[in-house]
Structure formats: structure tokens, C-alpha cells
Amino acid sequence: ETGVTQSPTHLIKTRGQQVTLRCSSQSGHNTVSWYQQALGQGPQFIFQYYREEENGRGNFPPRFSGLQFPNYSSELNVNALELDDSALYLCASSLEADYEQYFGPGTRLTVT
Amino acid sequence: GESVGLHLPTLSVQEGDNSIINCAYSNSASDYFIWYKQESGKGPQFIIDIRSNMDKRQGQRVTVLLNKTVKHLSLQIAATQPGDSAVYFCAEKTRDDKIIFGKGTRLHILP
Numbered sequence: 001e002t003g004v005t006q007s008p009t010h011l012i013k014t015r016g017q018q019v020t021l022r023c024s025s026q027s028g029h030n031t032v033s034w035y036q037q038a039l040g041q042g043p044q045f046i047f048q049y050y051r052e053e054e055n056g057r058g059n060f061p062p063r064f065s066g067l068q069f070p071n072y073s074s075e076l077n078v079n080a081l082e083l084d085d086s087a088l089y090l091c092a093s094s095l096e097a098d099y100e101q102y103f104g105p106g107t108r109l110t111v112t
Numbered sequence: 113g114e115s116v117g118l119h120l121p122t123l124s125v126q127e128g129d130n131s132i133i134n135c136a137y138s139n140s141a142s143d144y145f146i147w148y149k150q151e152s153g154k155g156p157q158f159i160i161d162i163r164s165n166m167d168k169r170q171g172q173r174v175t176v177l178l179n180k181t182v183k184h185l186s187l188q189i190a191a192t193q194p195g196d197s198a199v200y201f202c203a204e205k206t207r208d209d210k211i212i213f214g215k216g217t218r219l220h221i222l223p
Contacts (some may be wrong), residue, residue, distance in 0.1 A: 042201050083196030090118050098209045103155030
């Protein structure tokens, strides 16, 4: 196990609702990256947080937002959920922004 | 554009044989490549990486080969074991530290 934890494990939401996913980084890691993994696909980079600041963003709309807290844990928020948002959401932490990333087990989000 | 893809979505290998998983990439500016293993219900796990100034790197039972001329990456697993069953992703790290994943290859181990 990597020491990266995510909650909840599974979540079911209705289209139009909002969701918050949480990630606790490995001890000593100051960087958290979030990925969306659709079924049968590779993870797609959403954004990265380094020392509480956004440090890069992928091709996701503004309704995907995030936070990183002083203890380096992180949240991913998605507003106005769409059916296509159904996916496994992964977070990964690293010692520094350019170091090896350690992935958590993910949160499975289903939007109906 | 930036993209990483794989030639085969599924690979079946006899237990004990060697496995070779291939990957093509299109971003010639990438200078760092990574192979990940993802087991069911888990996040991707780092296996091995290689920098663009190398053409081969070996780990424990795994070897990564990089051919920059044809933009091709491969992962070789020696003496494949049942525990190697998983989806394998190649990925490239961009210069601003973003990781771009391919679609993955599922490796089946035959008894």
C-alpha cells in the first residue's frame, strides 16, 4: 500500500448535483495530483496542487475545482455533475512536484 | 499533439514465459517515461521508468526499452507469474511534470 487514502470509496450522485472527493497524501508529501479514469481508459490528468497552490491543470472545465490544505490533504470538487463524469477518481501524492507519484485506490463516482 | 497509446489492448501469456507490452508515443519532446501496473480495485503502481537519454533500463524481472527513432516503448516481464495479471500503462511525463497515460494493456496469465 502507498499510504495515500481516498474517501469515499464509492459514491452515487444525480446529474446536476455537486460532489466533493477527499485525498490524504502520504506522510511528508507536499504535492497532490488528481486524475479521472473512465472505464477501460488510462487516467487523465485533472490538476496538481503543490504547497496549497494549483500547479498545473489538464483539459477539464472550471466546474472541476480543488483545494489543498496546510496538512497537504486535498479535495476535488465537481459541480453540475454530468453523466460523463462517471469514473474512477484517483489522487496521487509525491514528495515534491517533480518526484515519483504514489496513487491511492480511487473513488468510484457514478452519476445517474 | 501529446498522446500515448498502446498497440494491443489484451495480451495472454503462458505462466513462466516472458511478456512484452508495447507502447507508442507521439510527443517527441517528452524526456521521461514510466510504466505503471494497475490491479483490479487499486490505483496505478509505479514499475519502472526511463529517461530519454537512455535506451534500456532493467529492474527486478522487468526491462524497459526506449526507441526514440520510432517513438516506441516496451516493457518486458521475465518469467511471468500469476501476480503479474493486471492492466499495464505506459505514461510520459511532460516538462511541466504532468503525467500523460496511454489506454492500457490487460495482461492475462495462462496456467
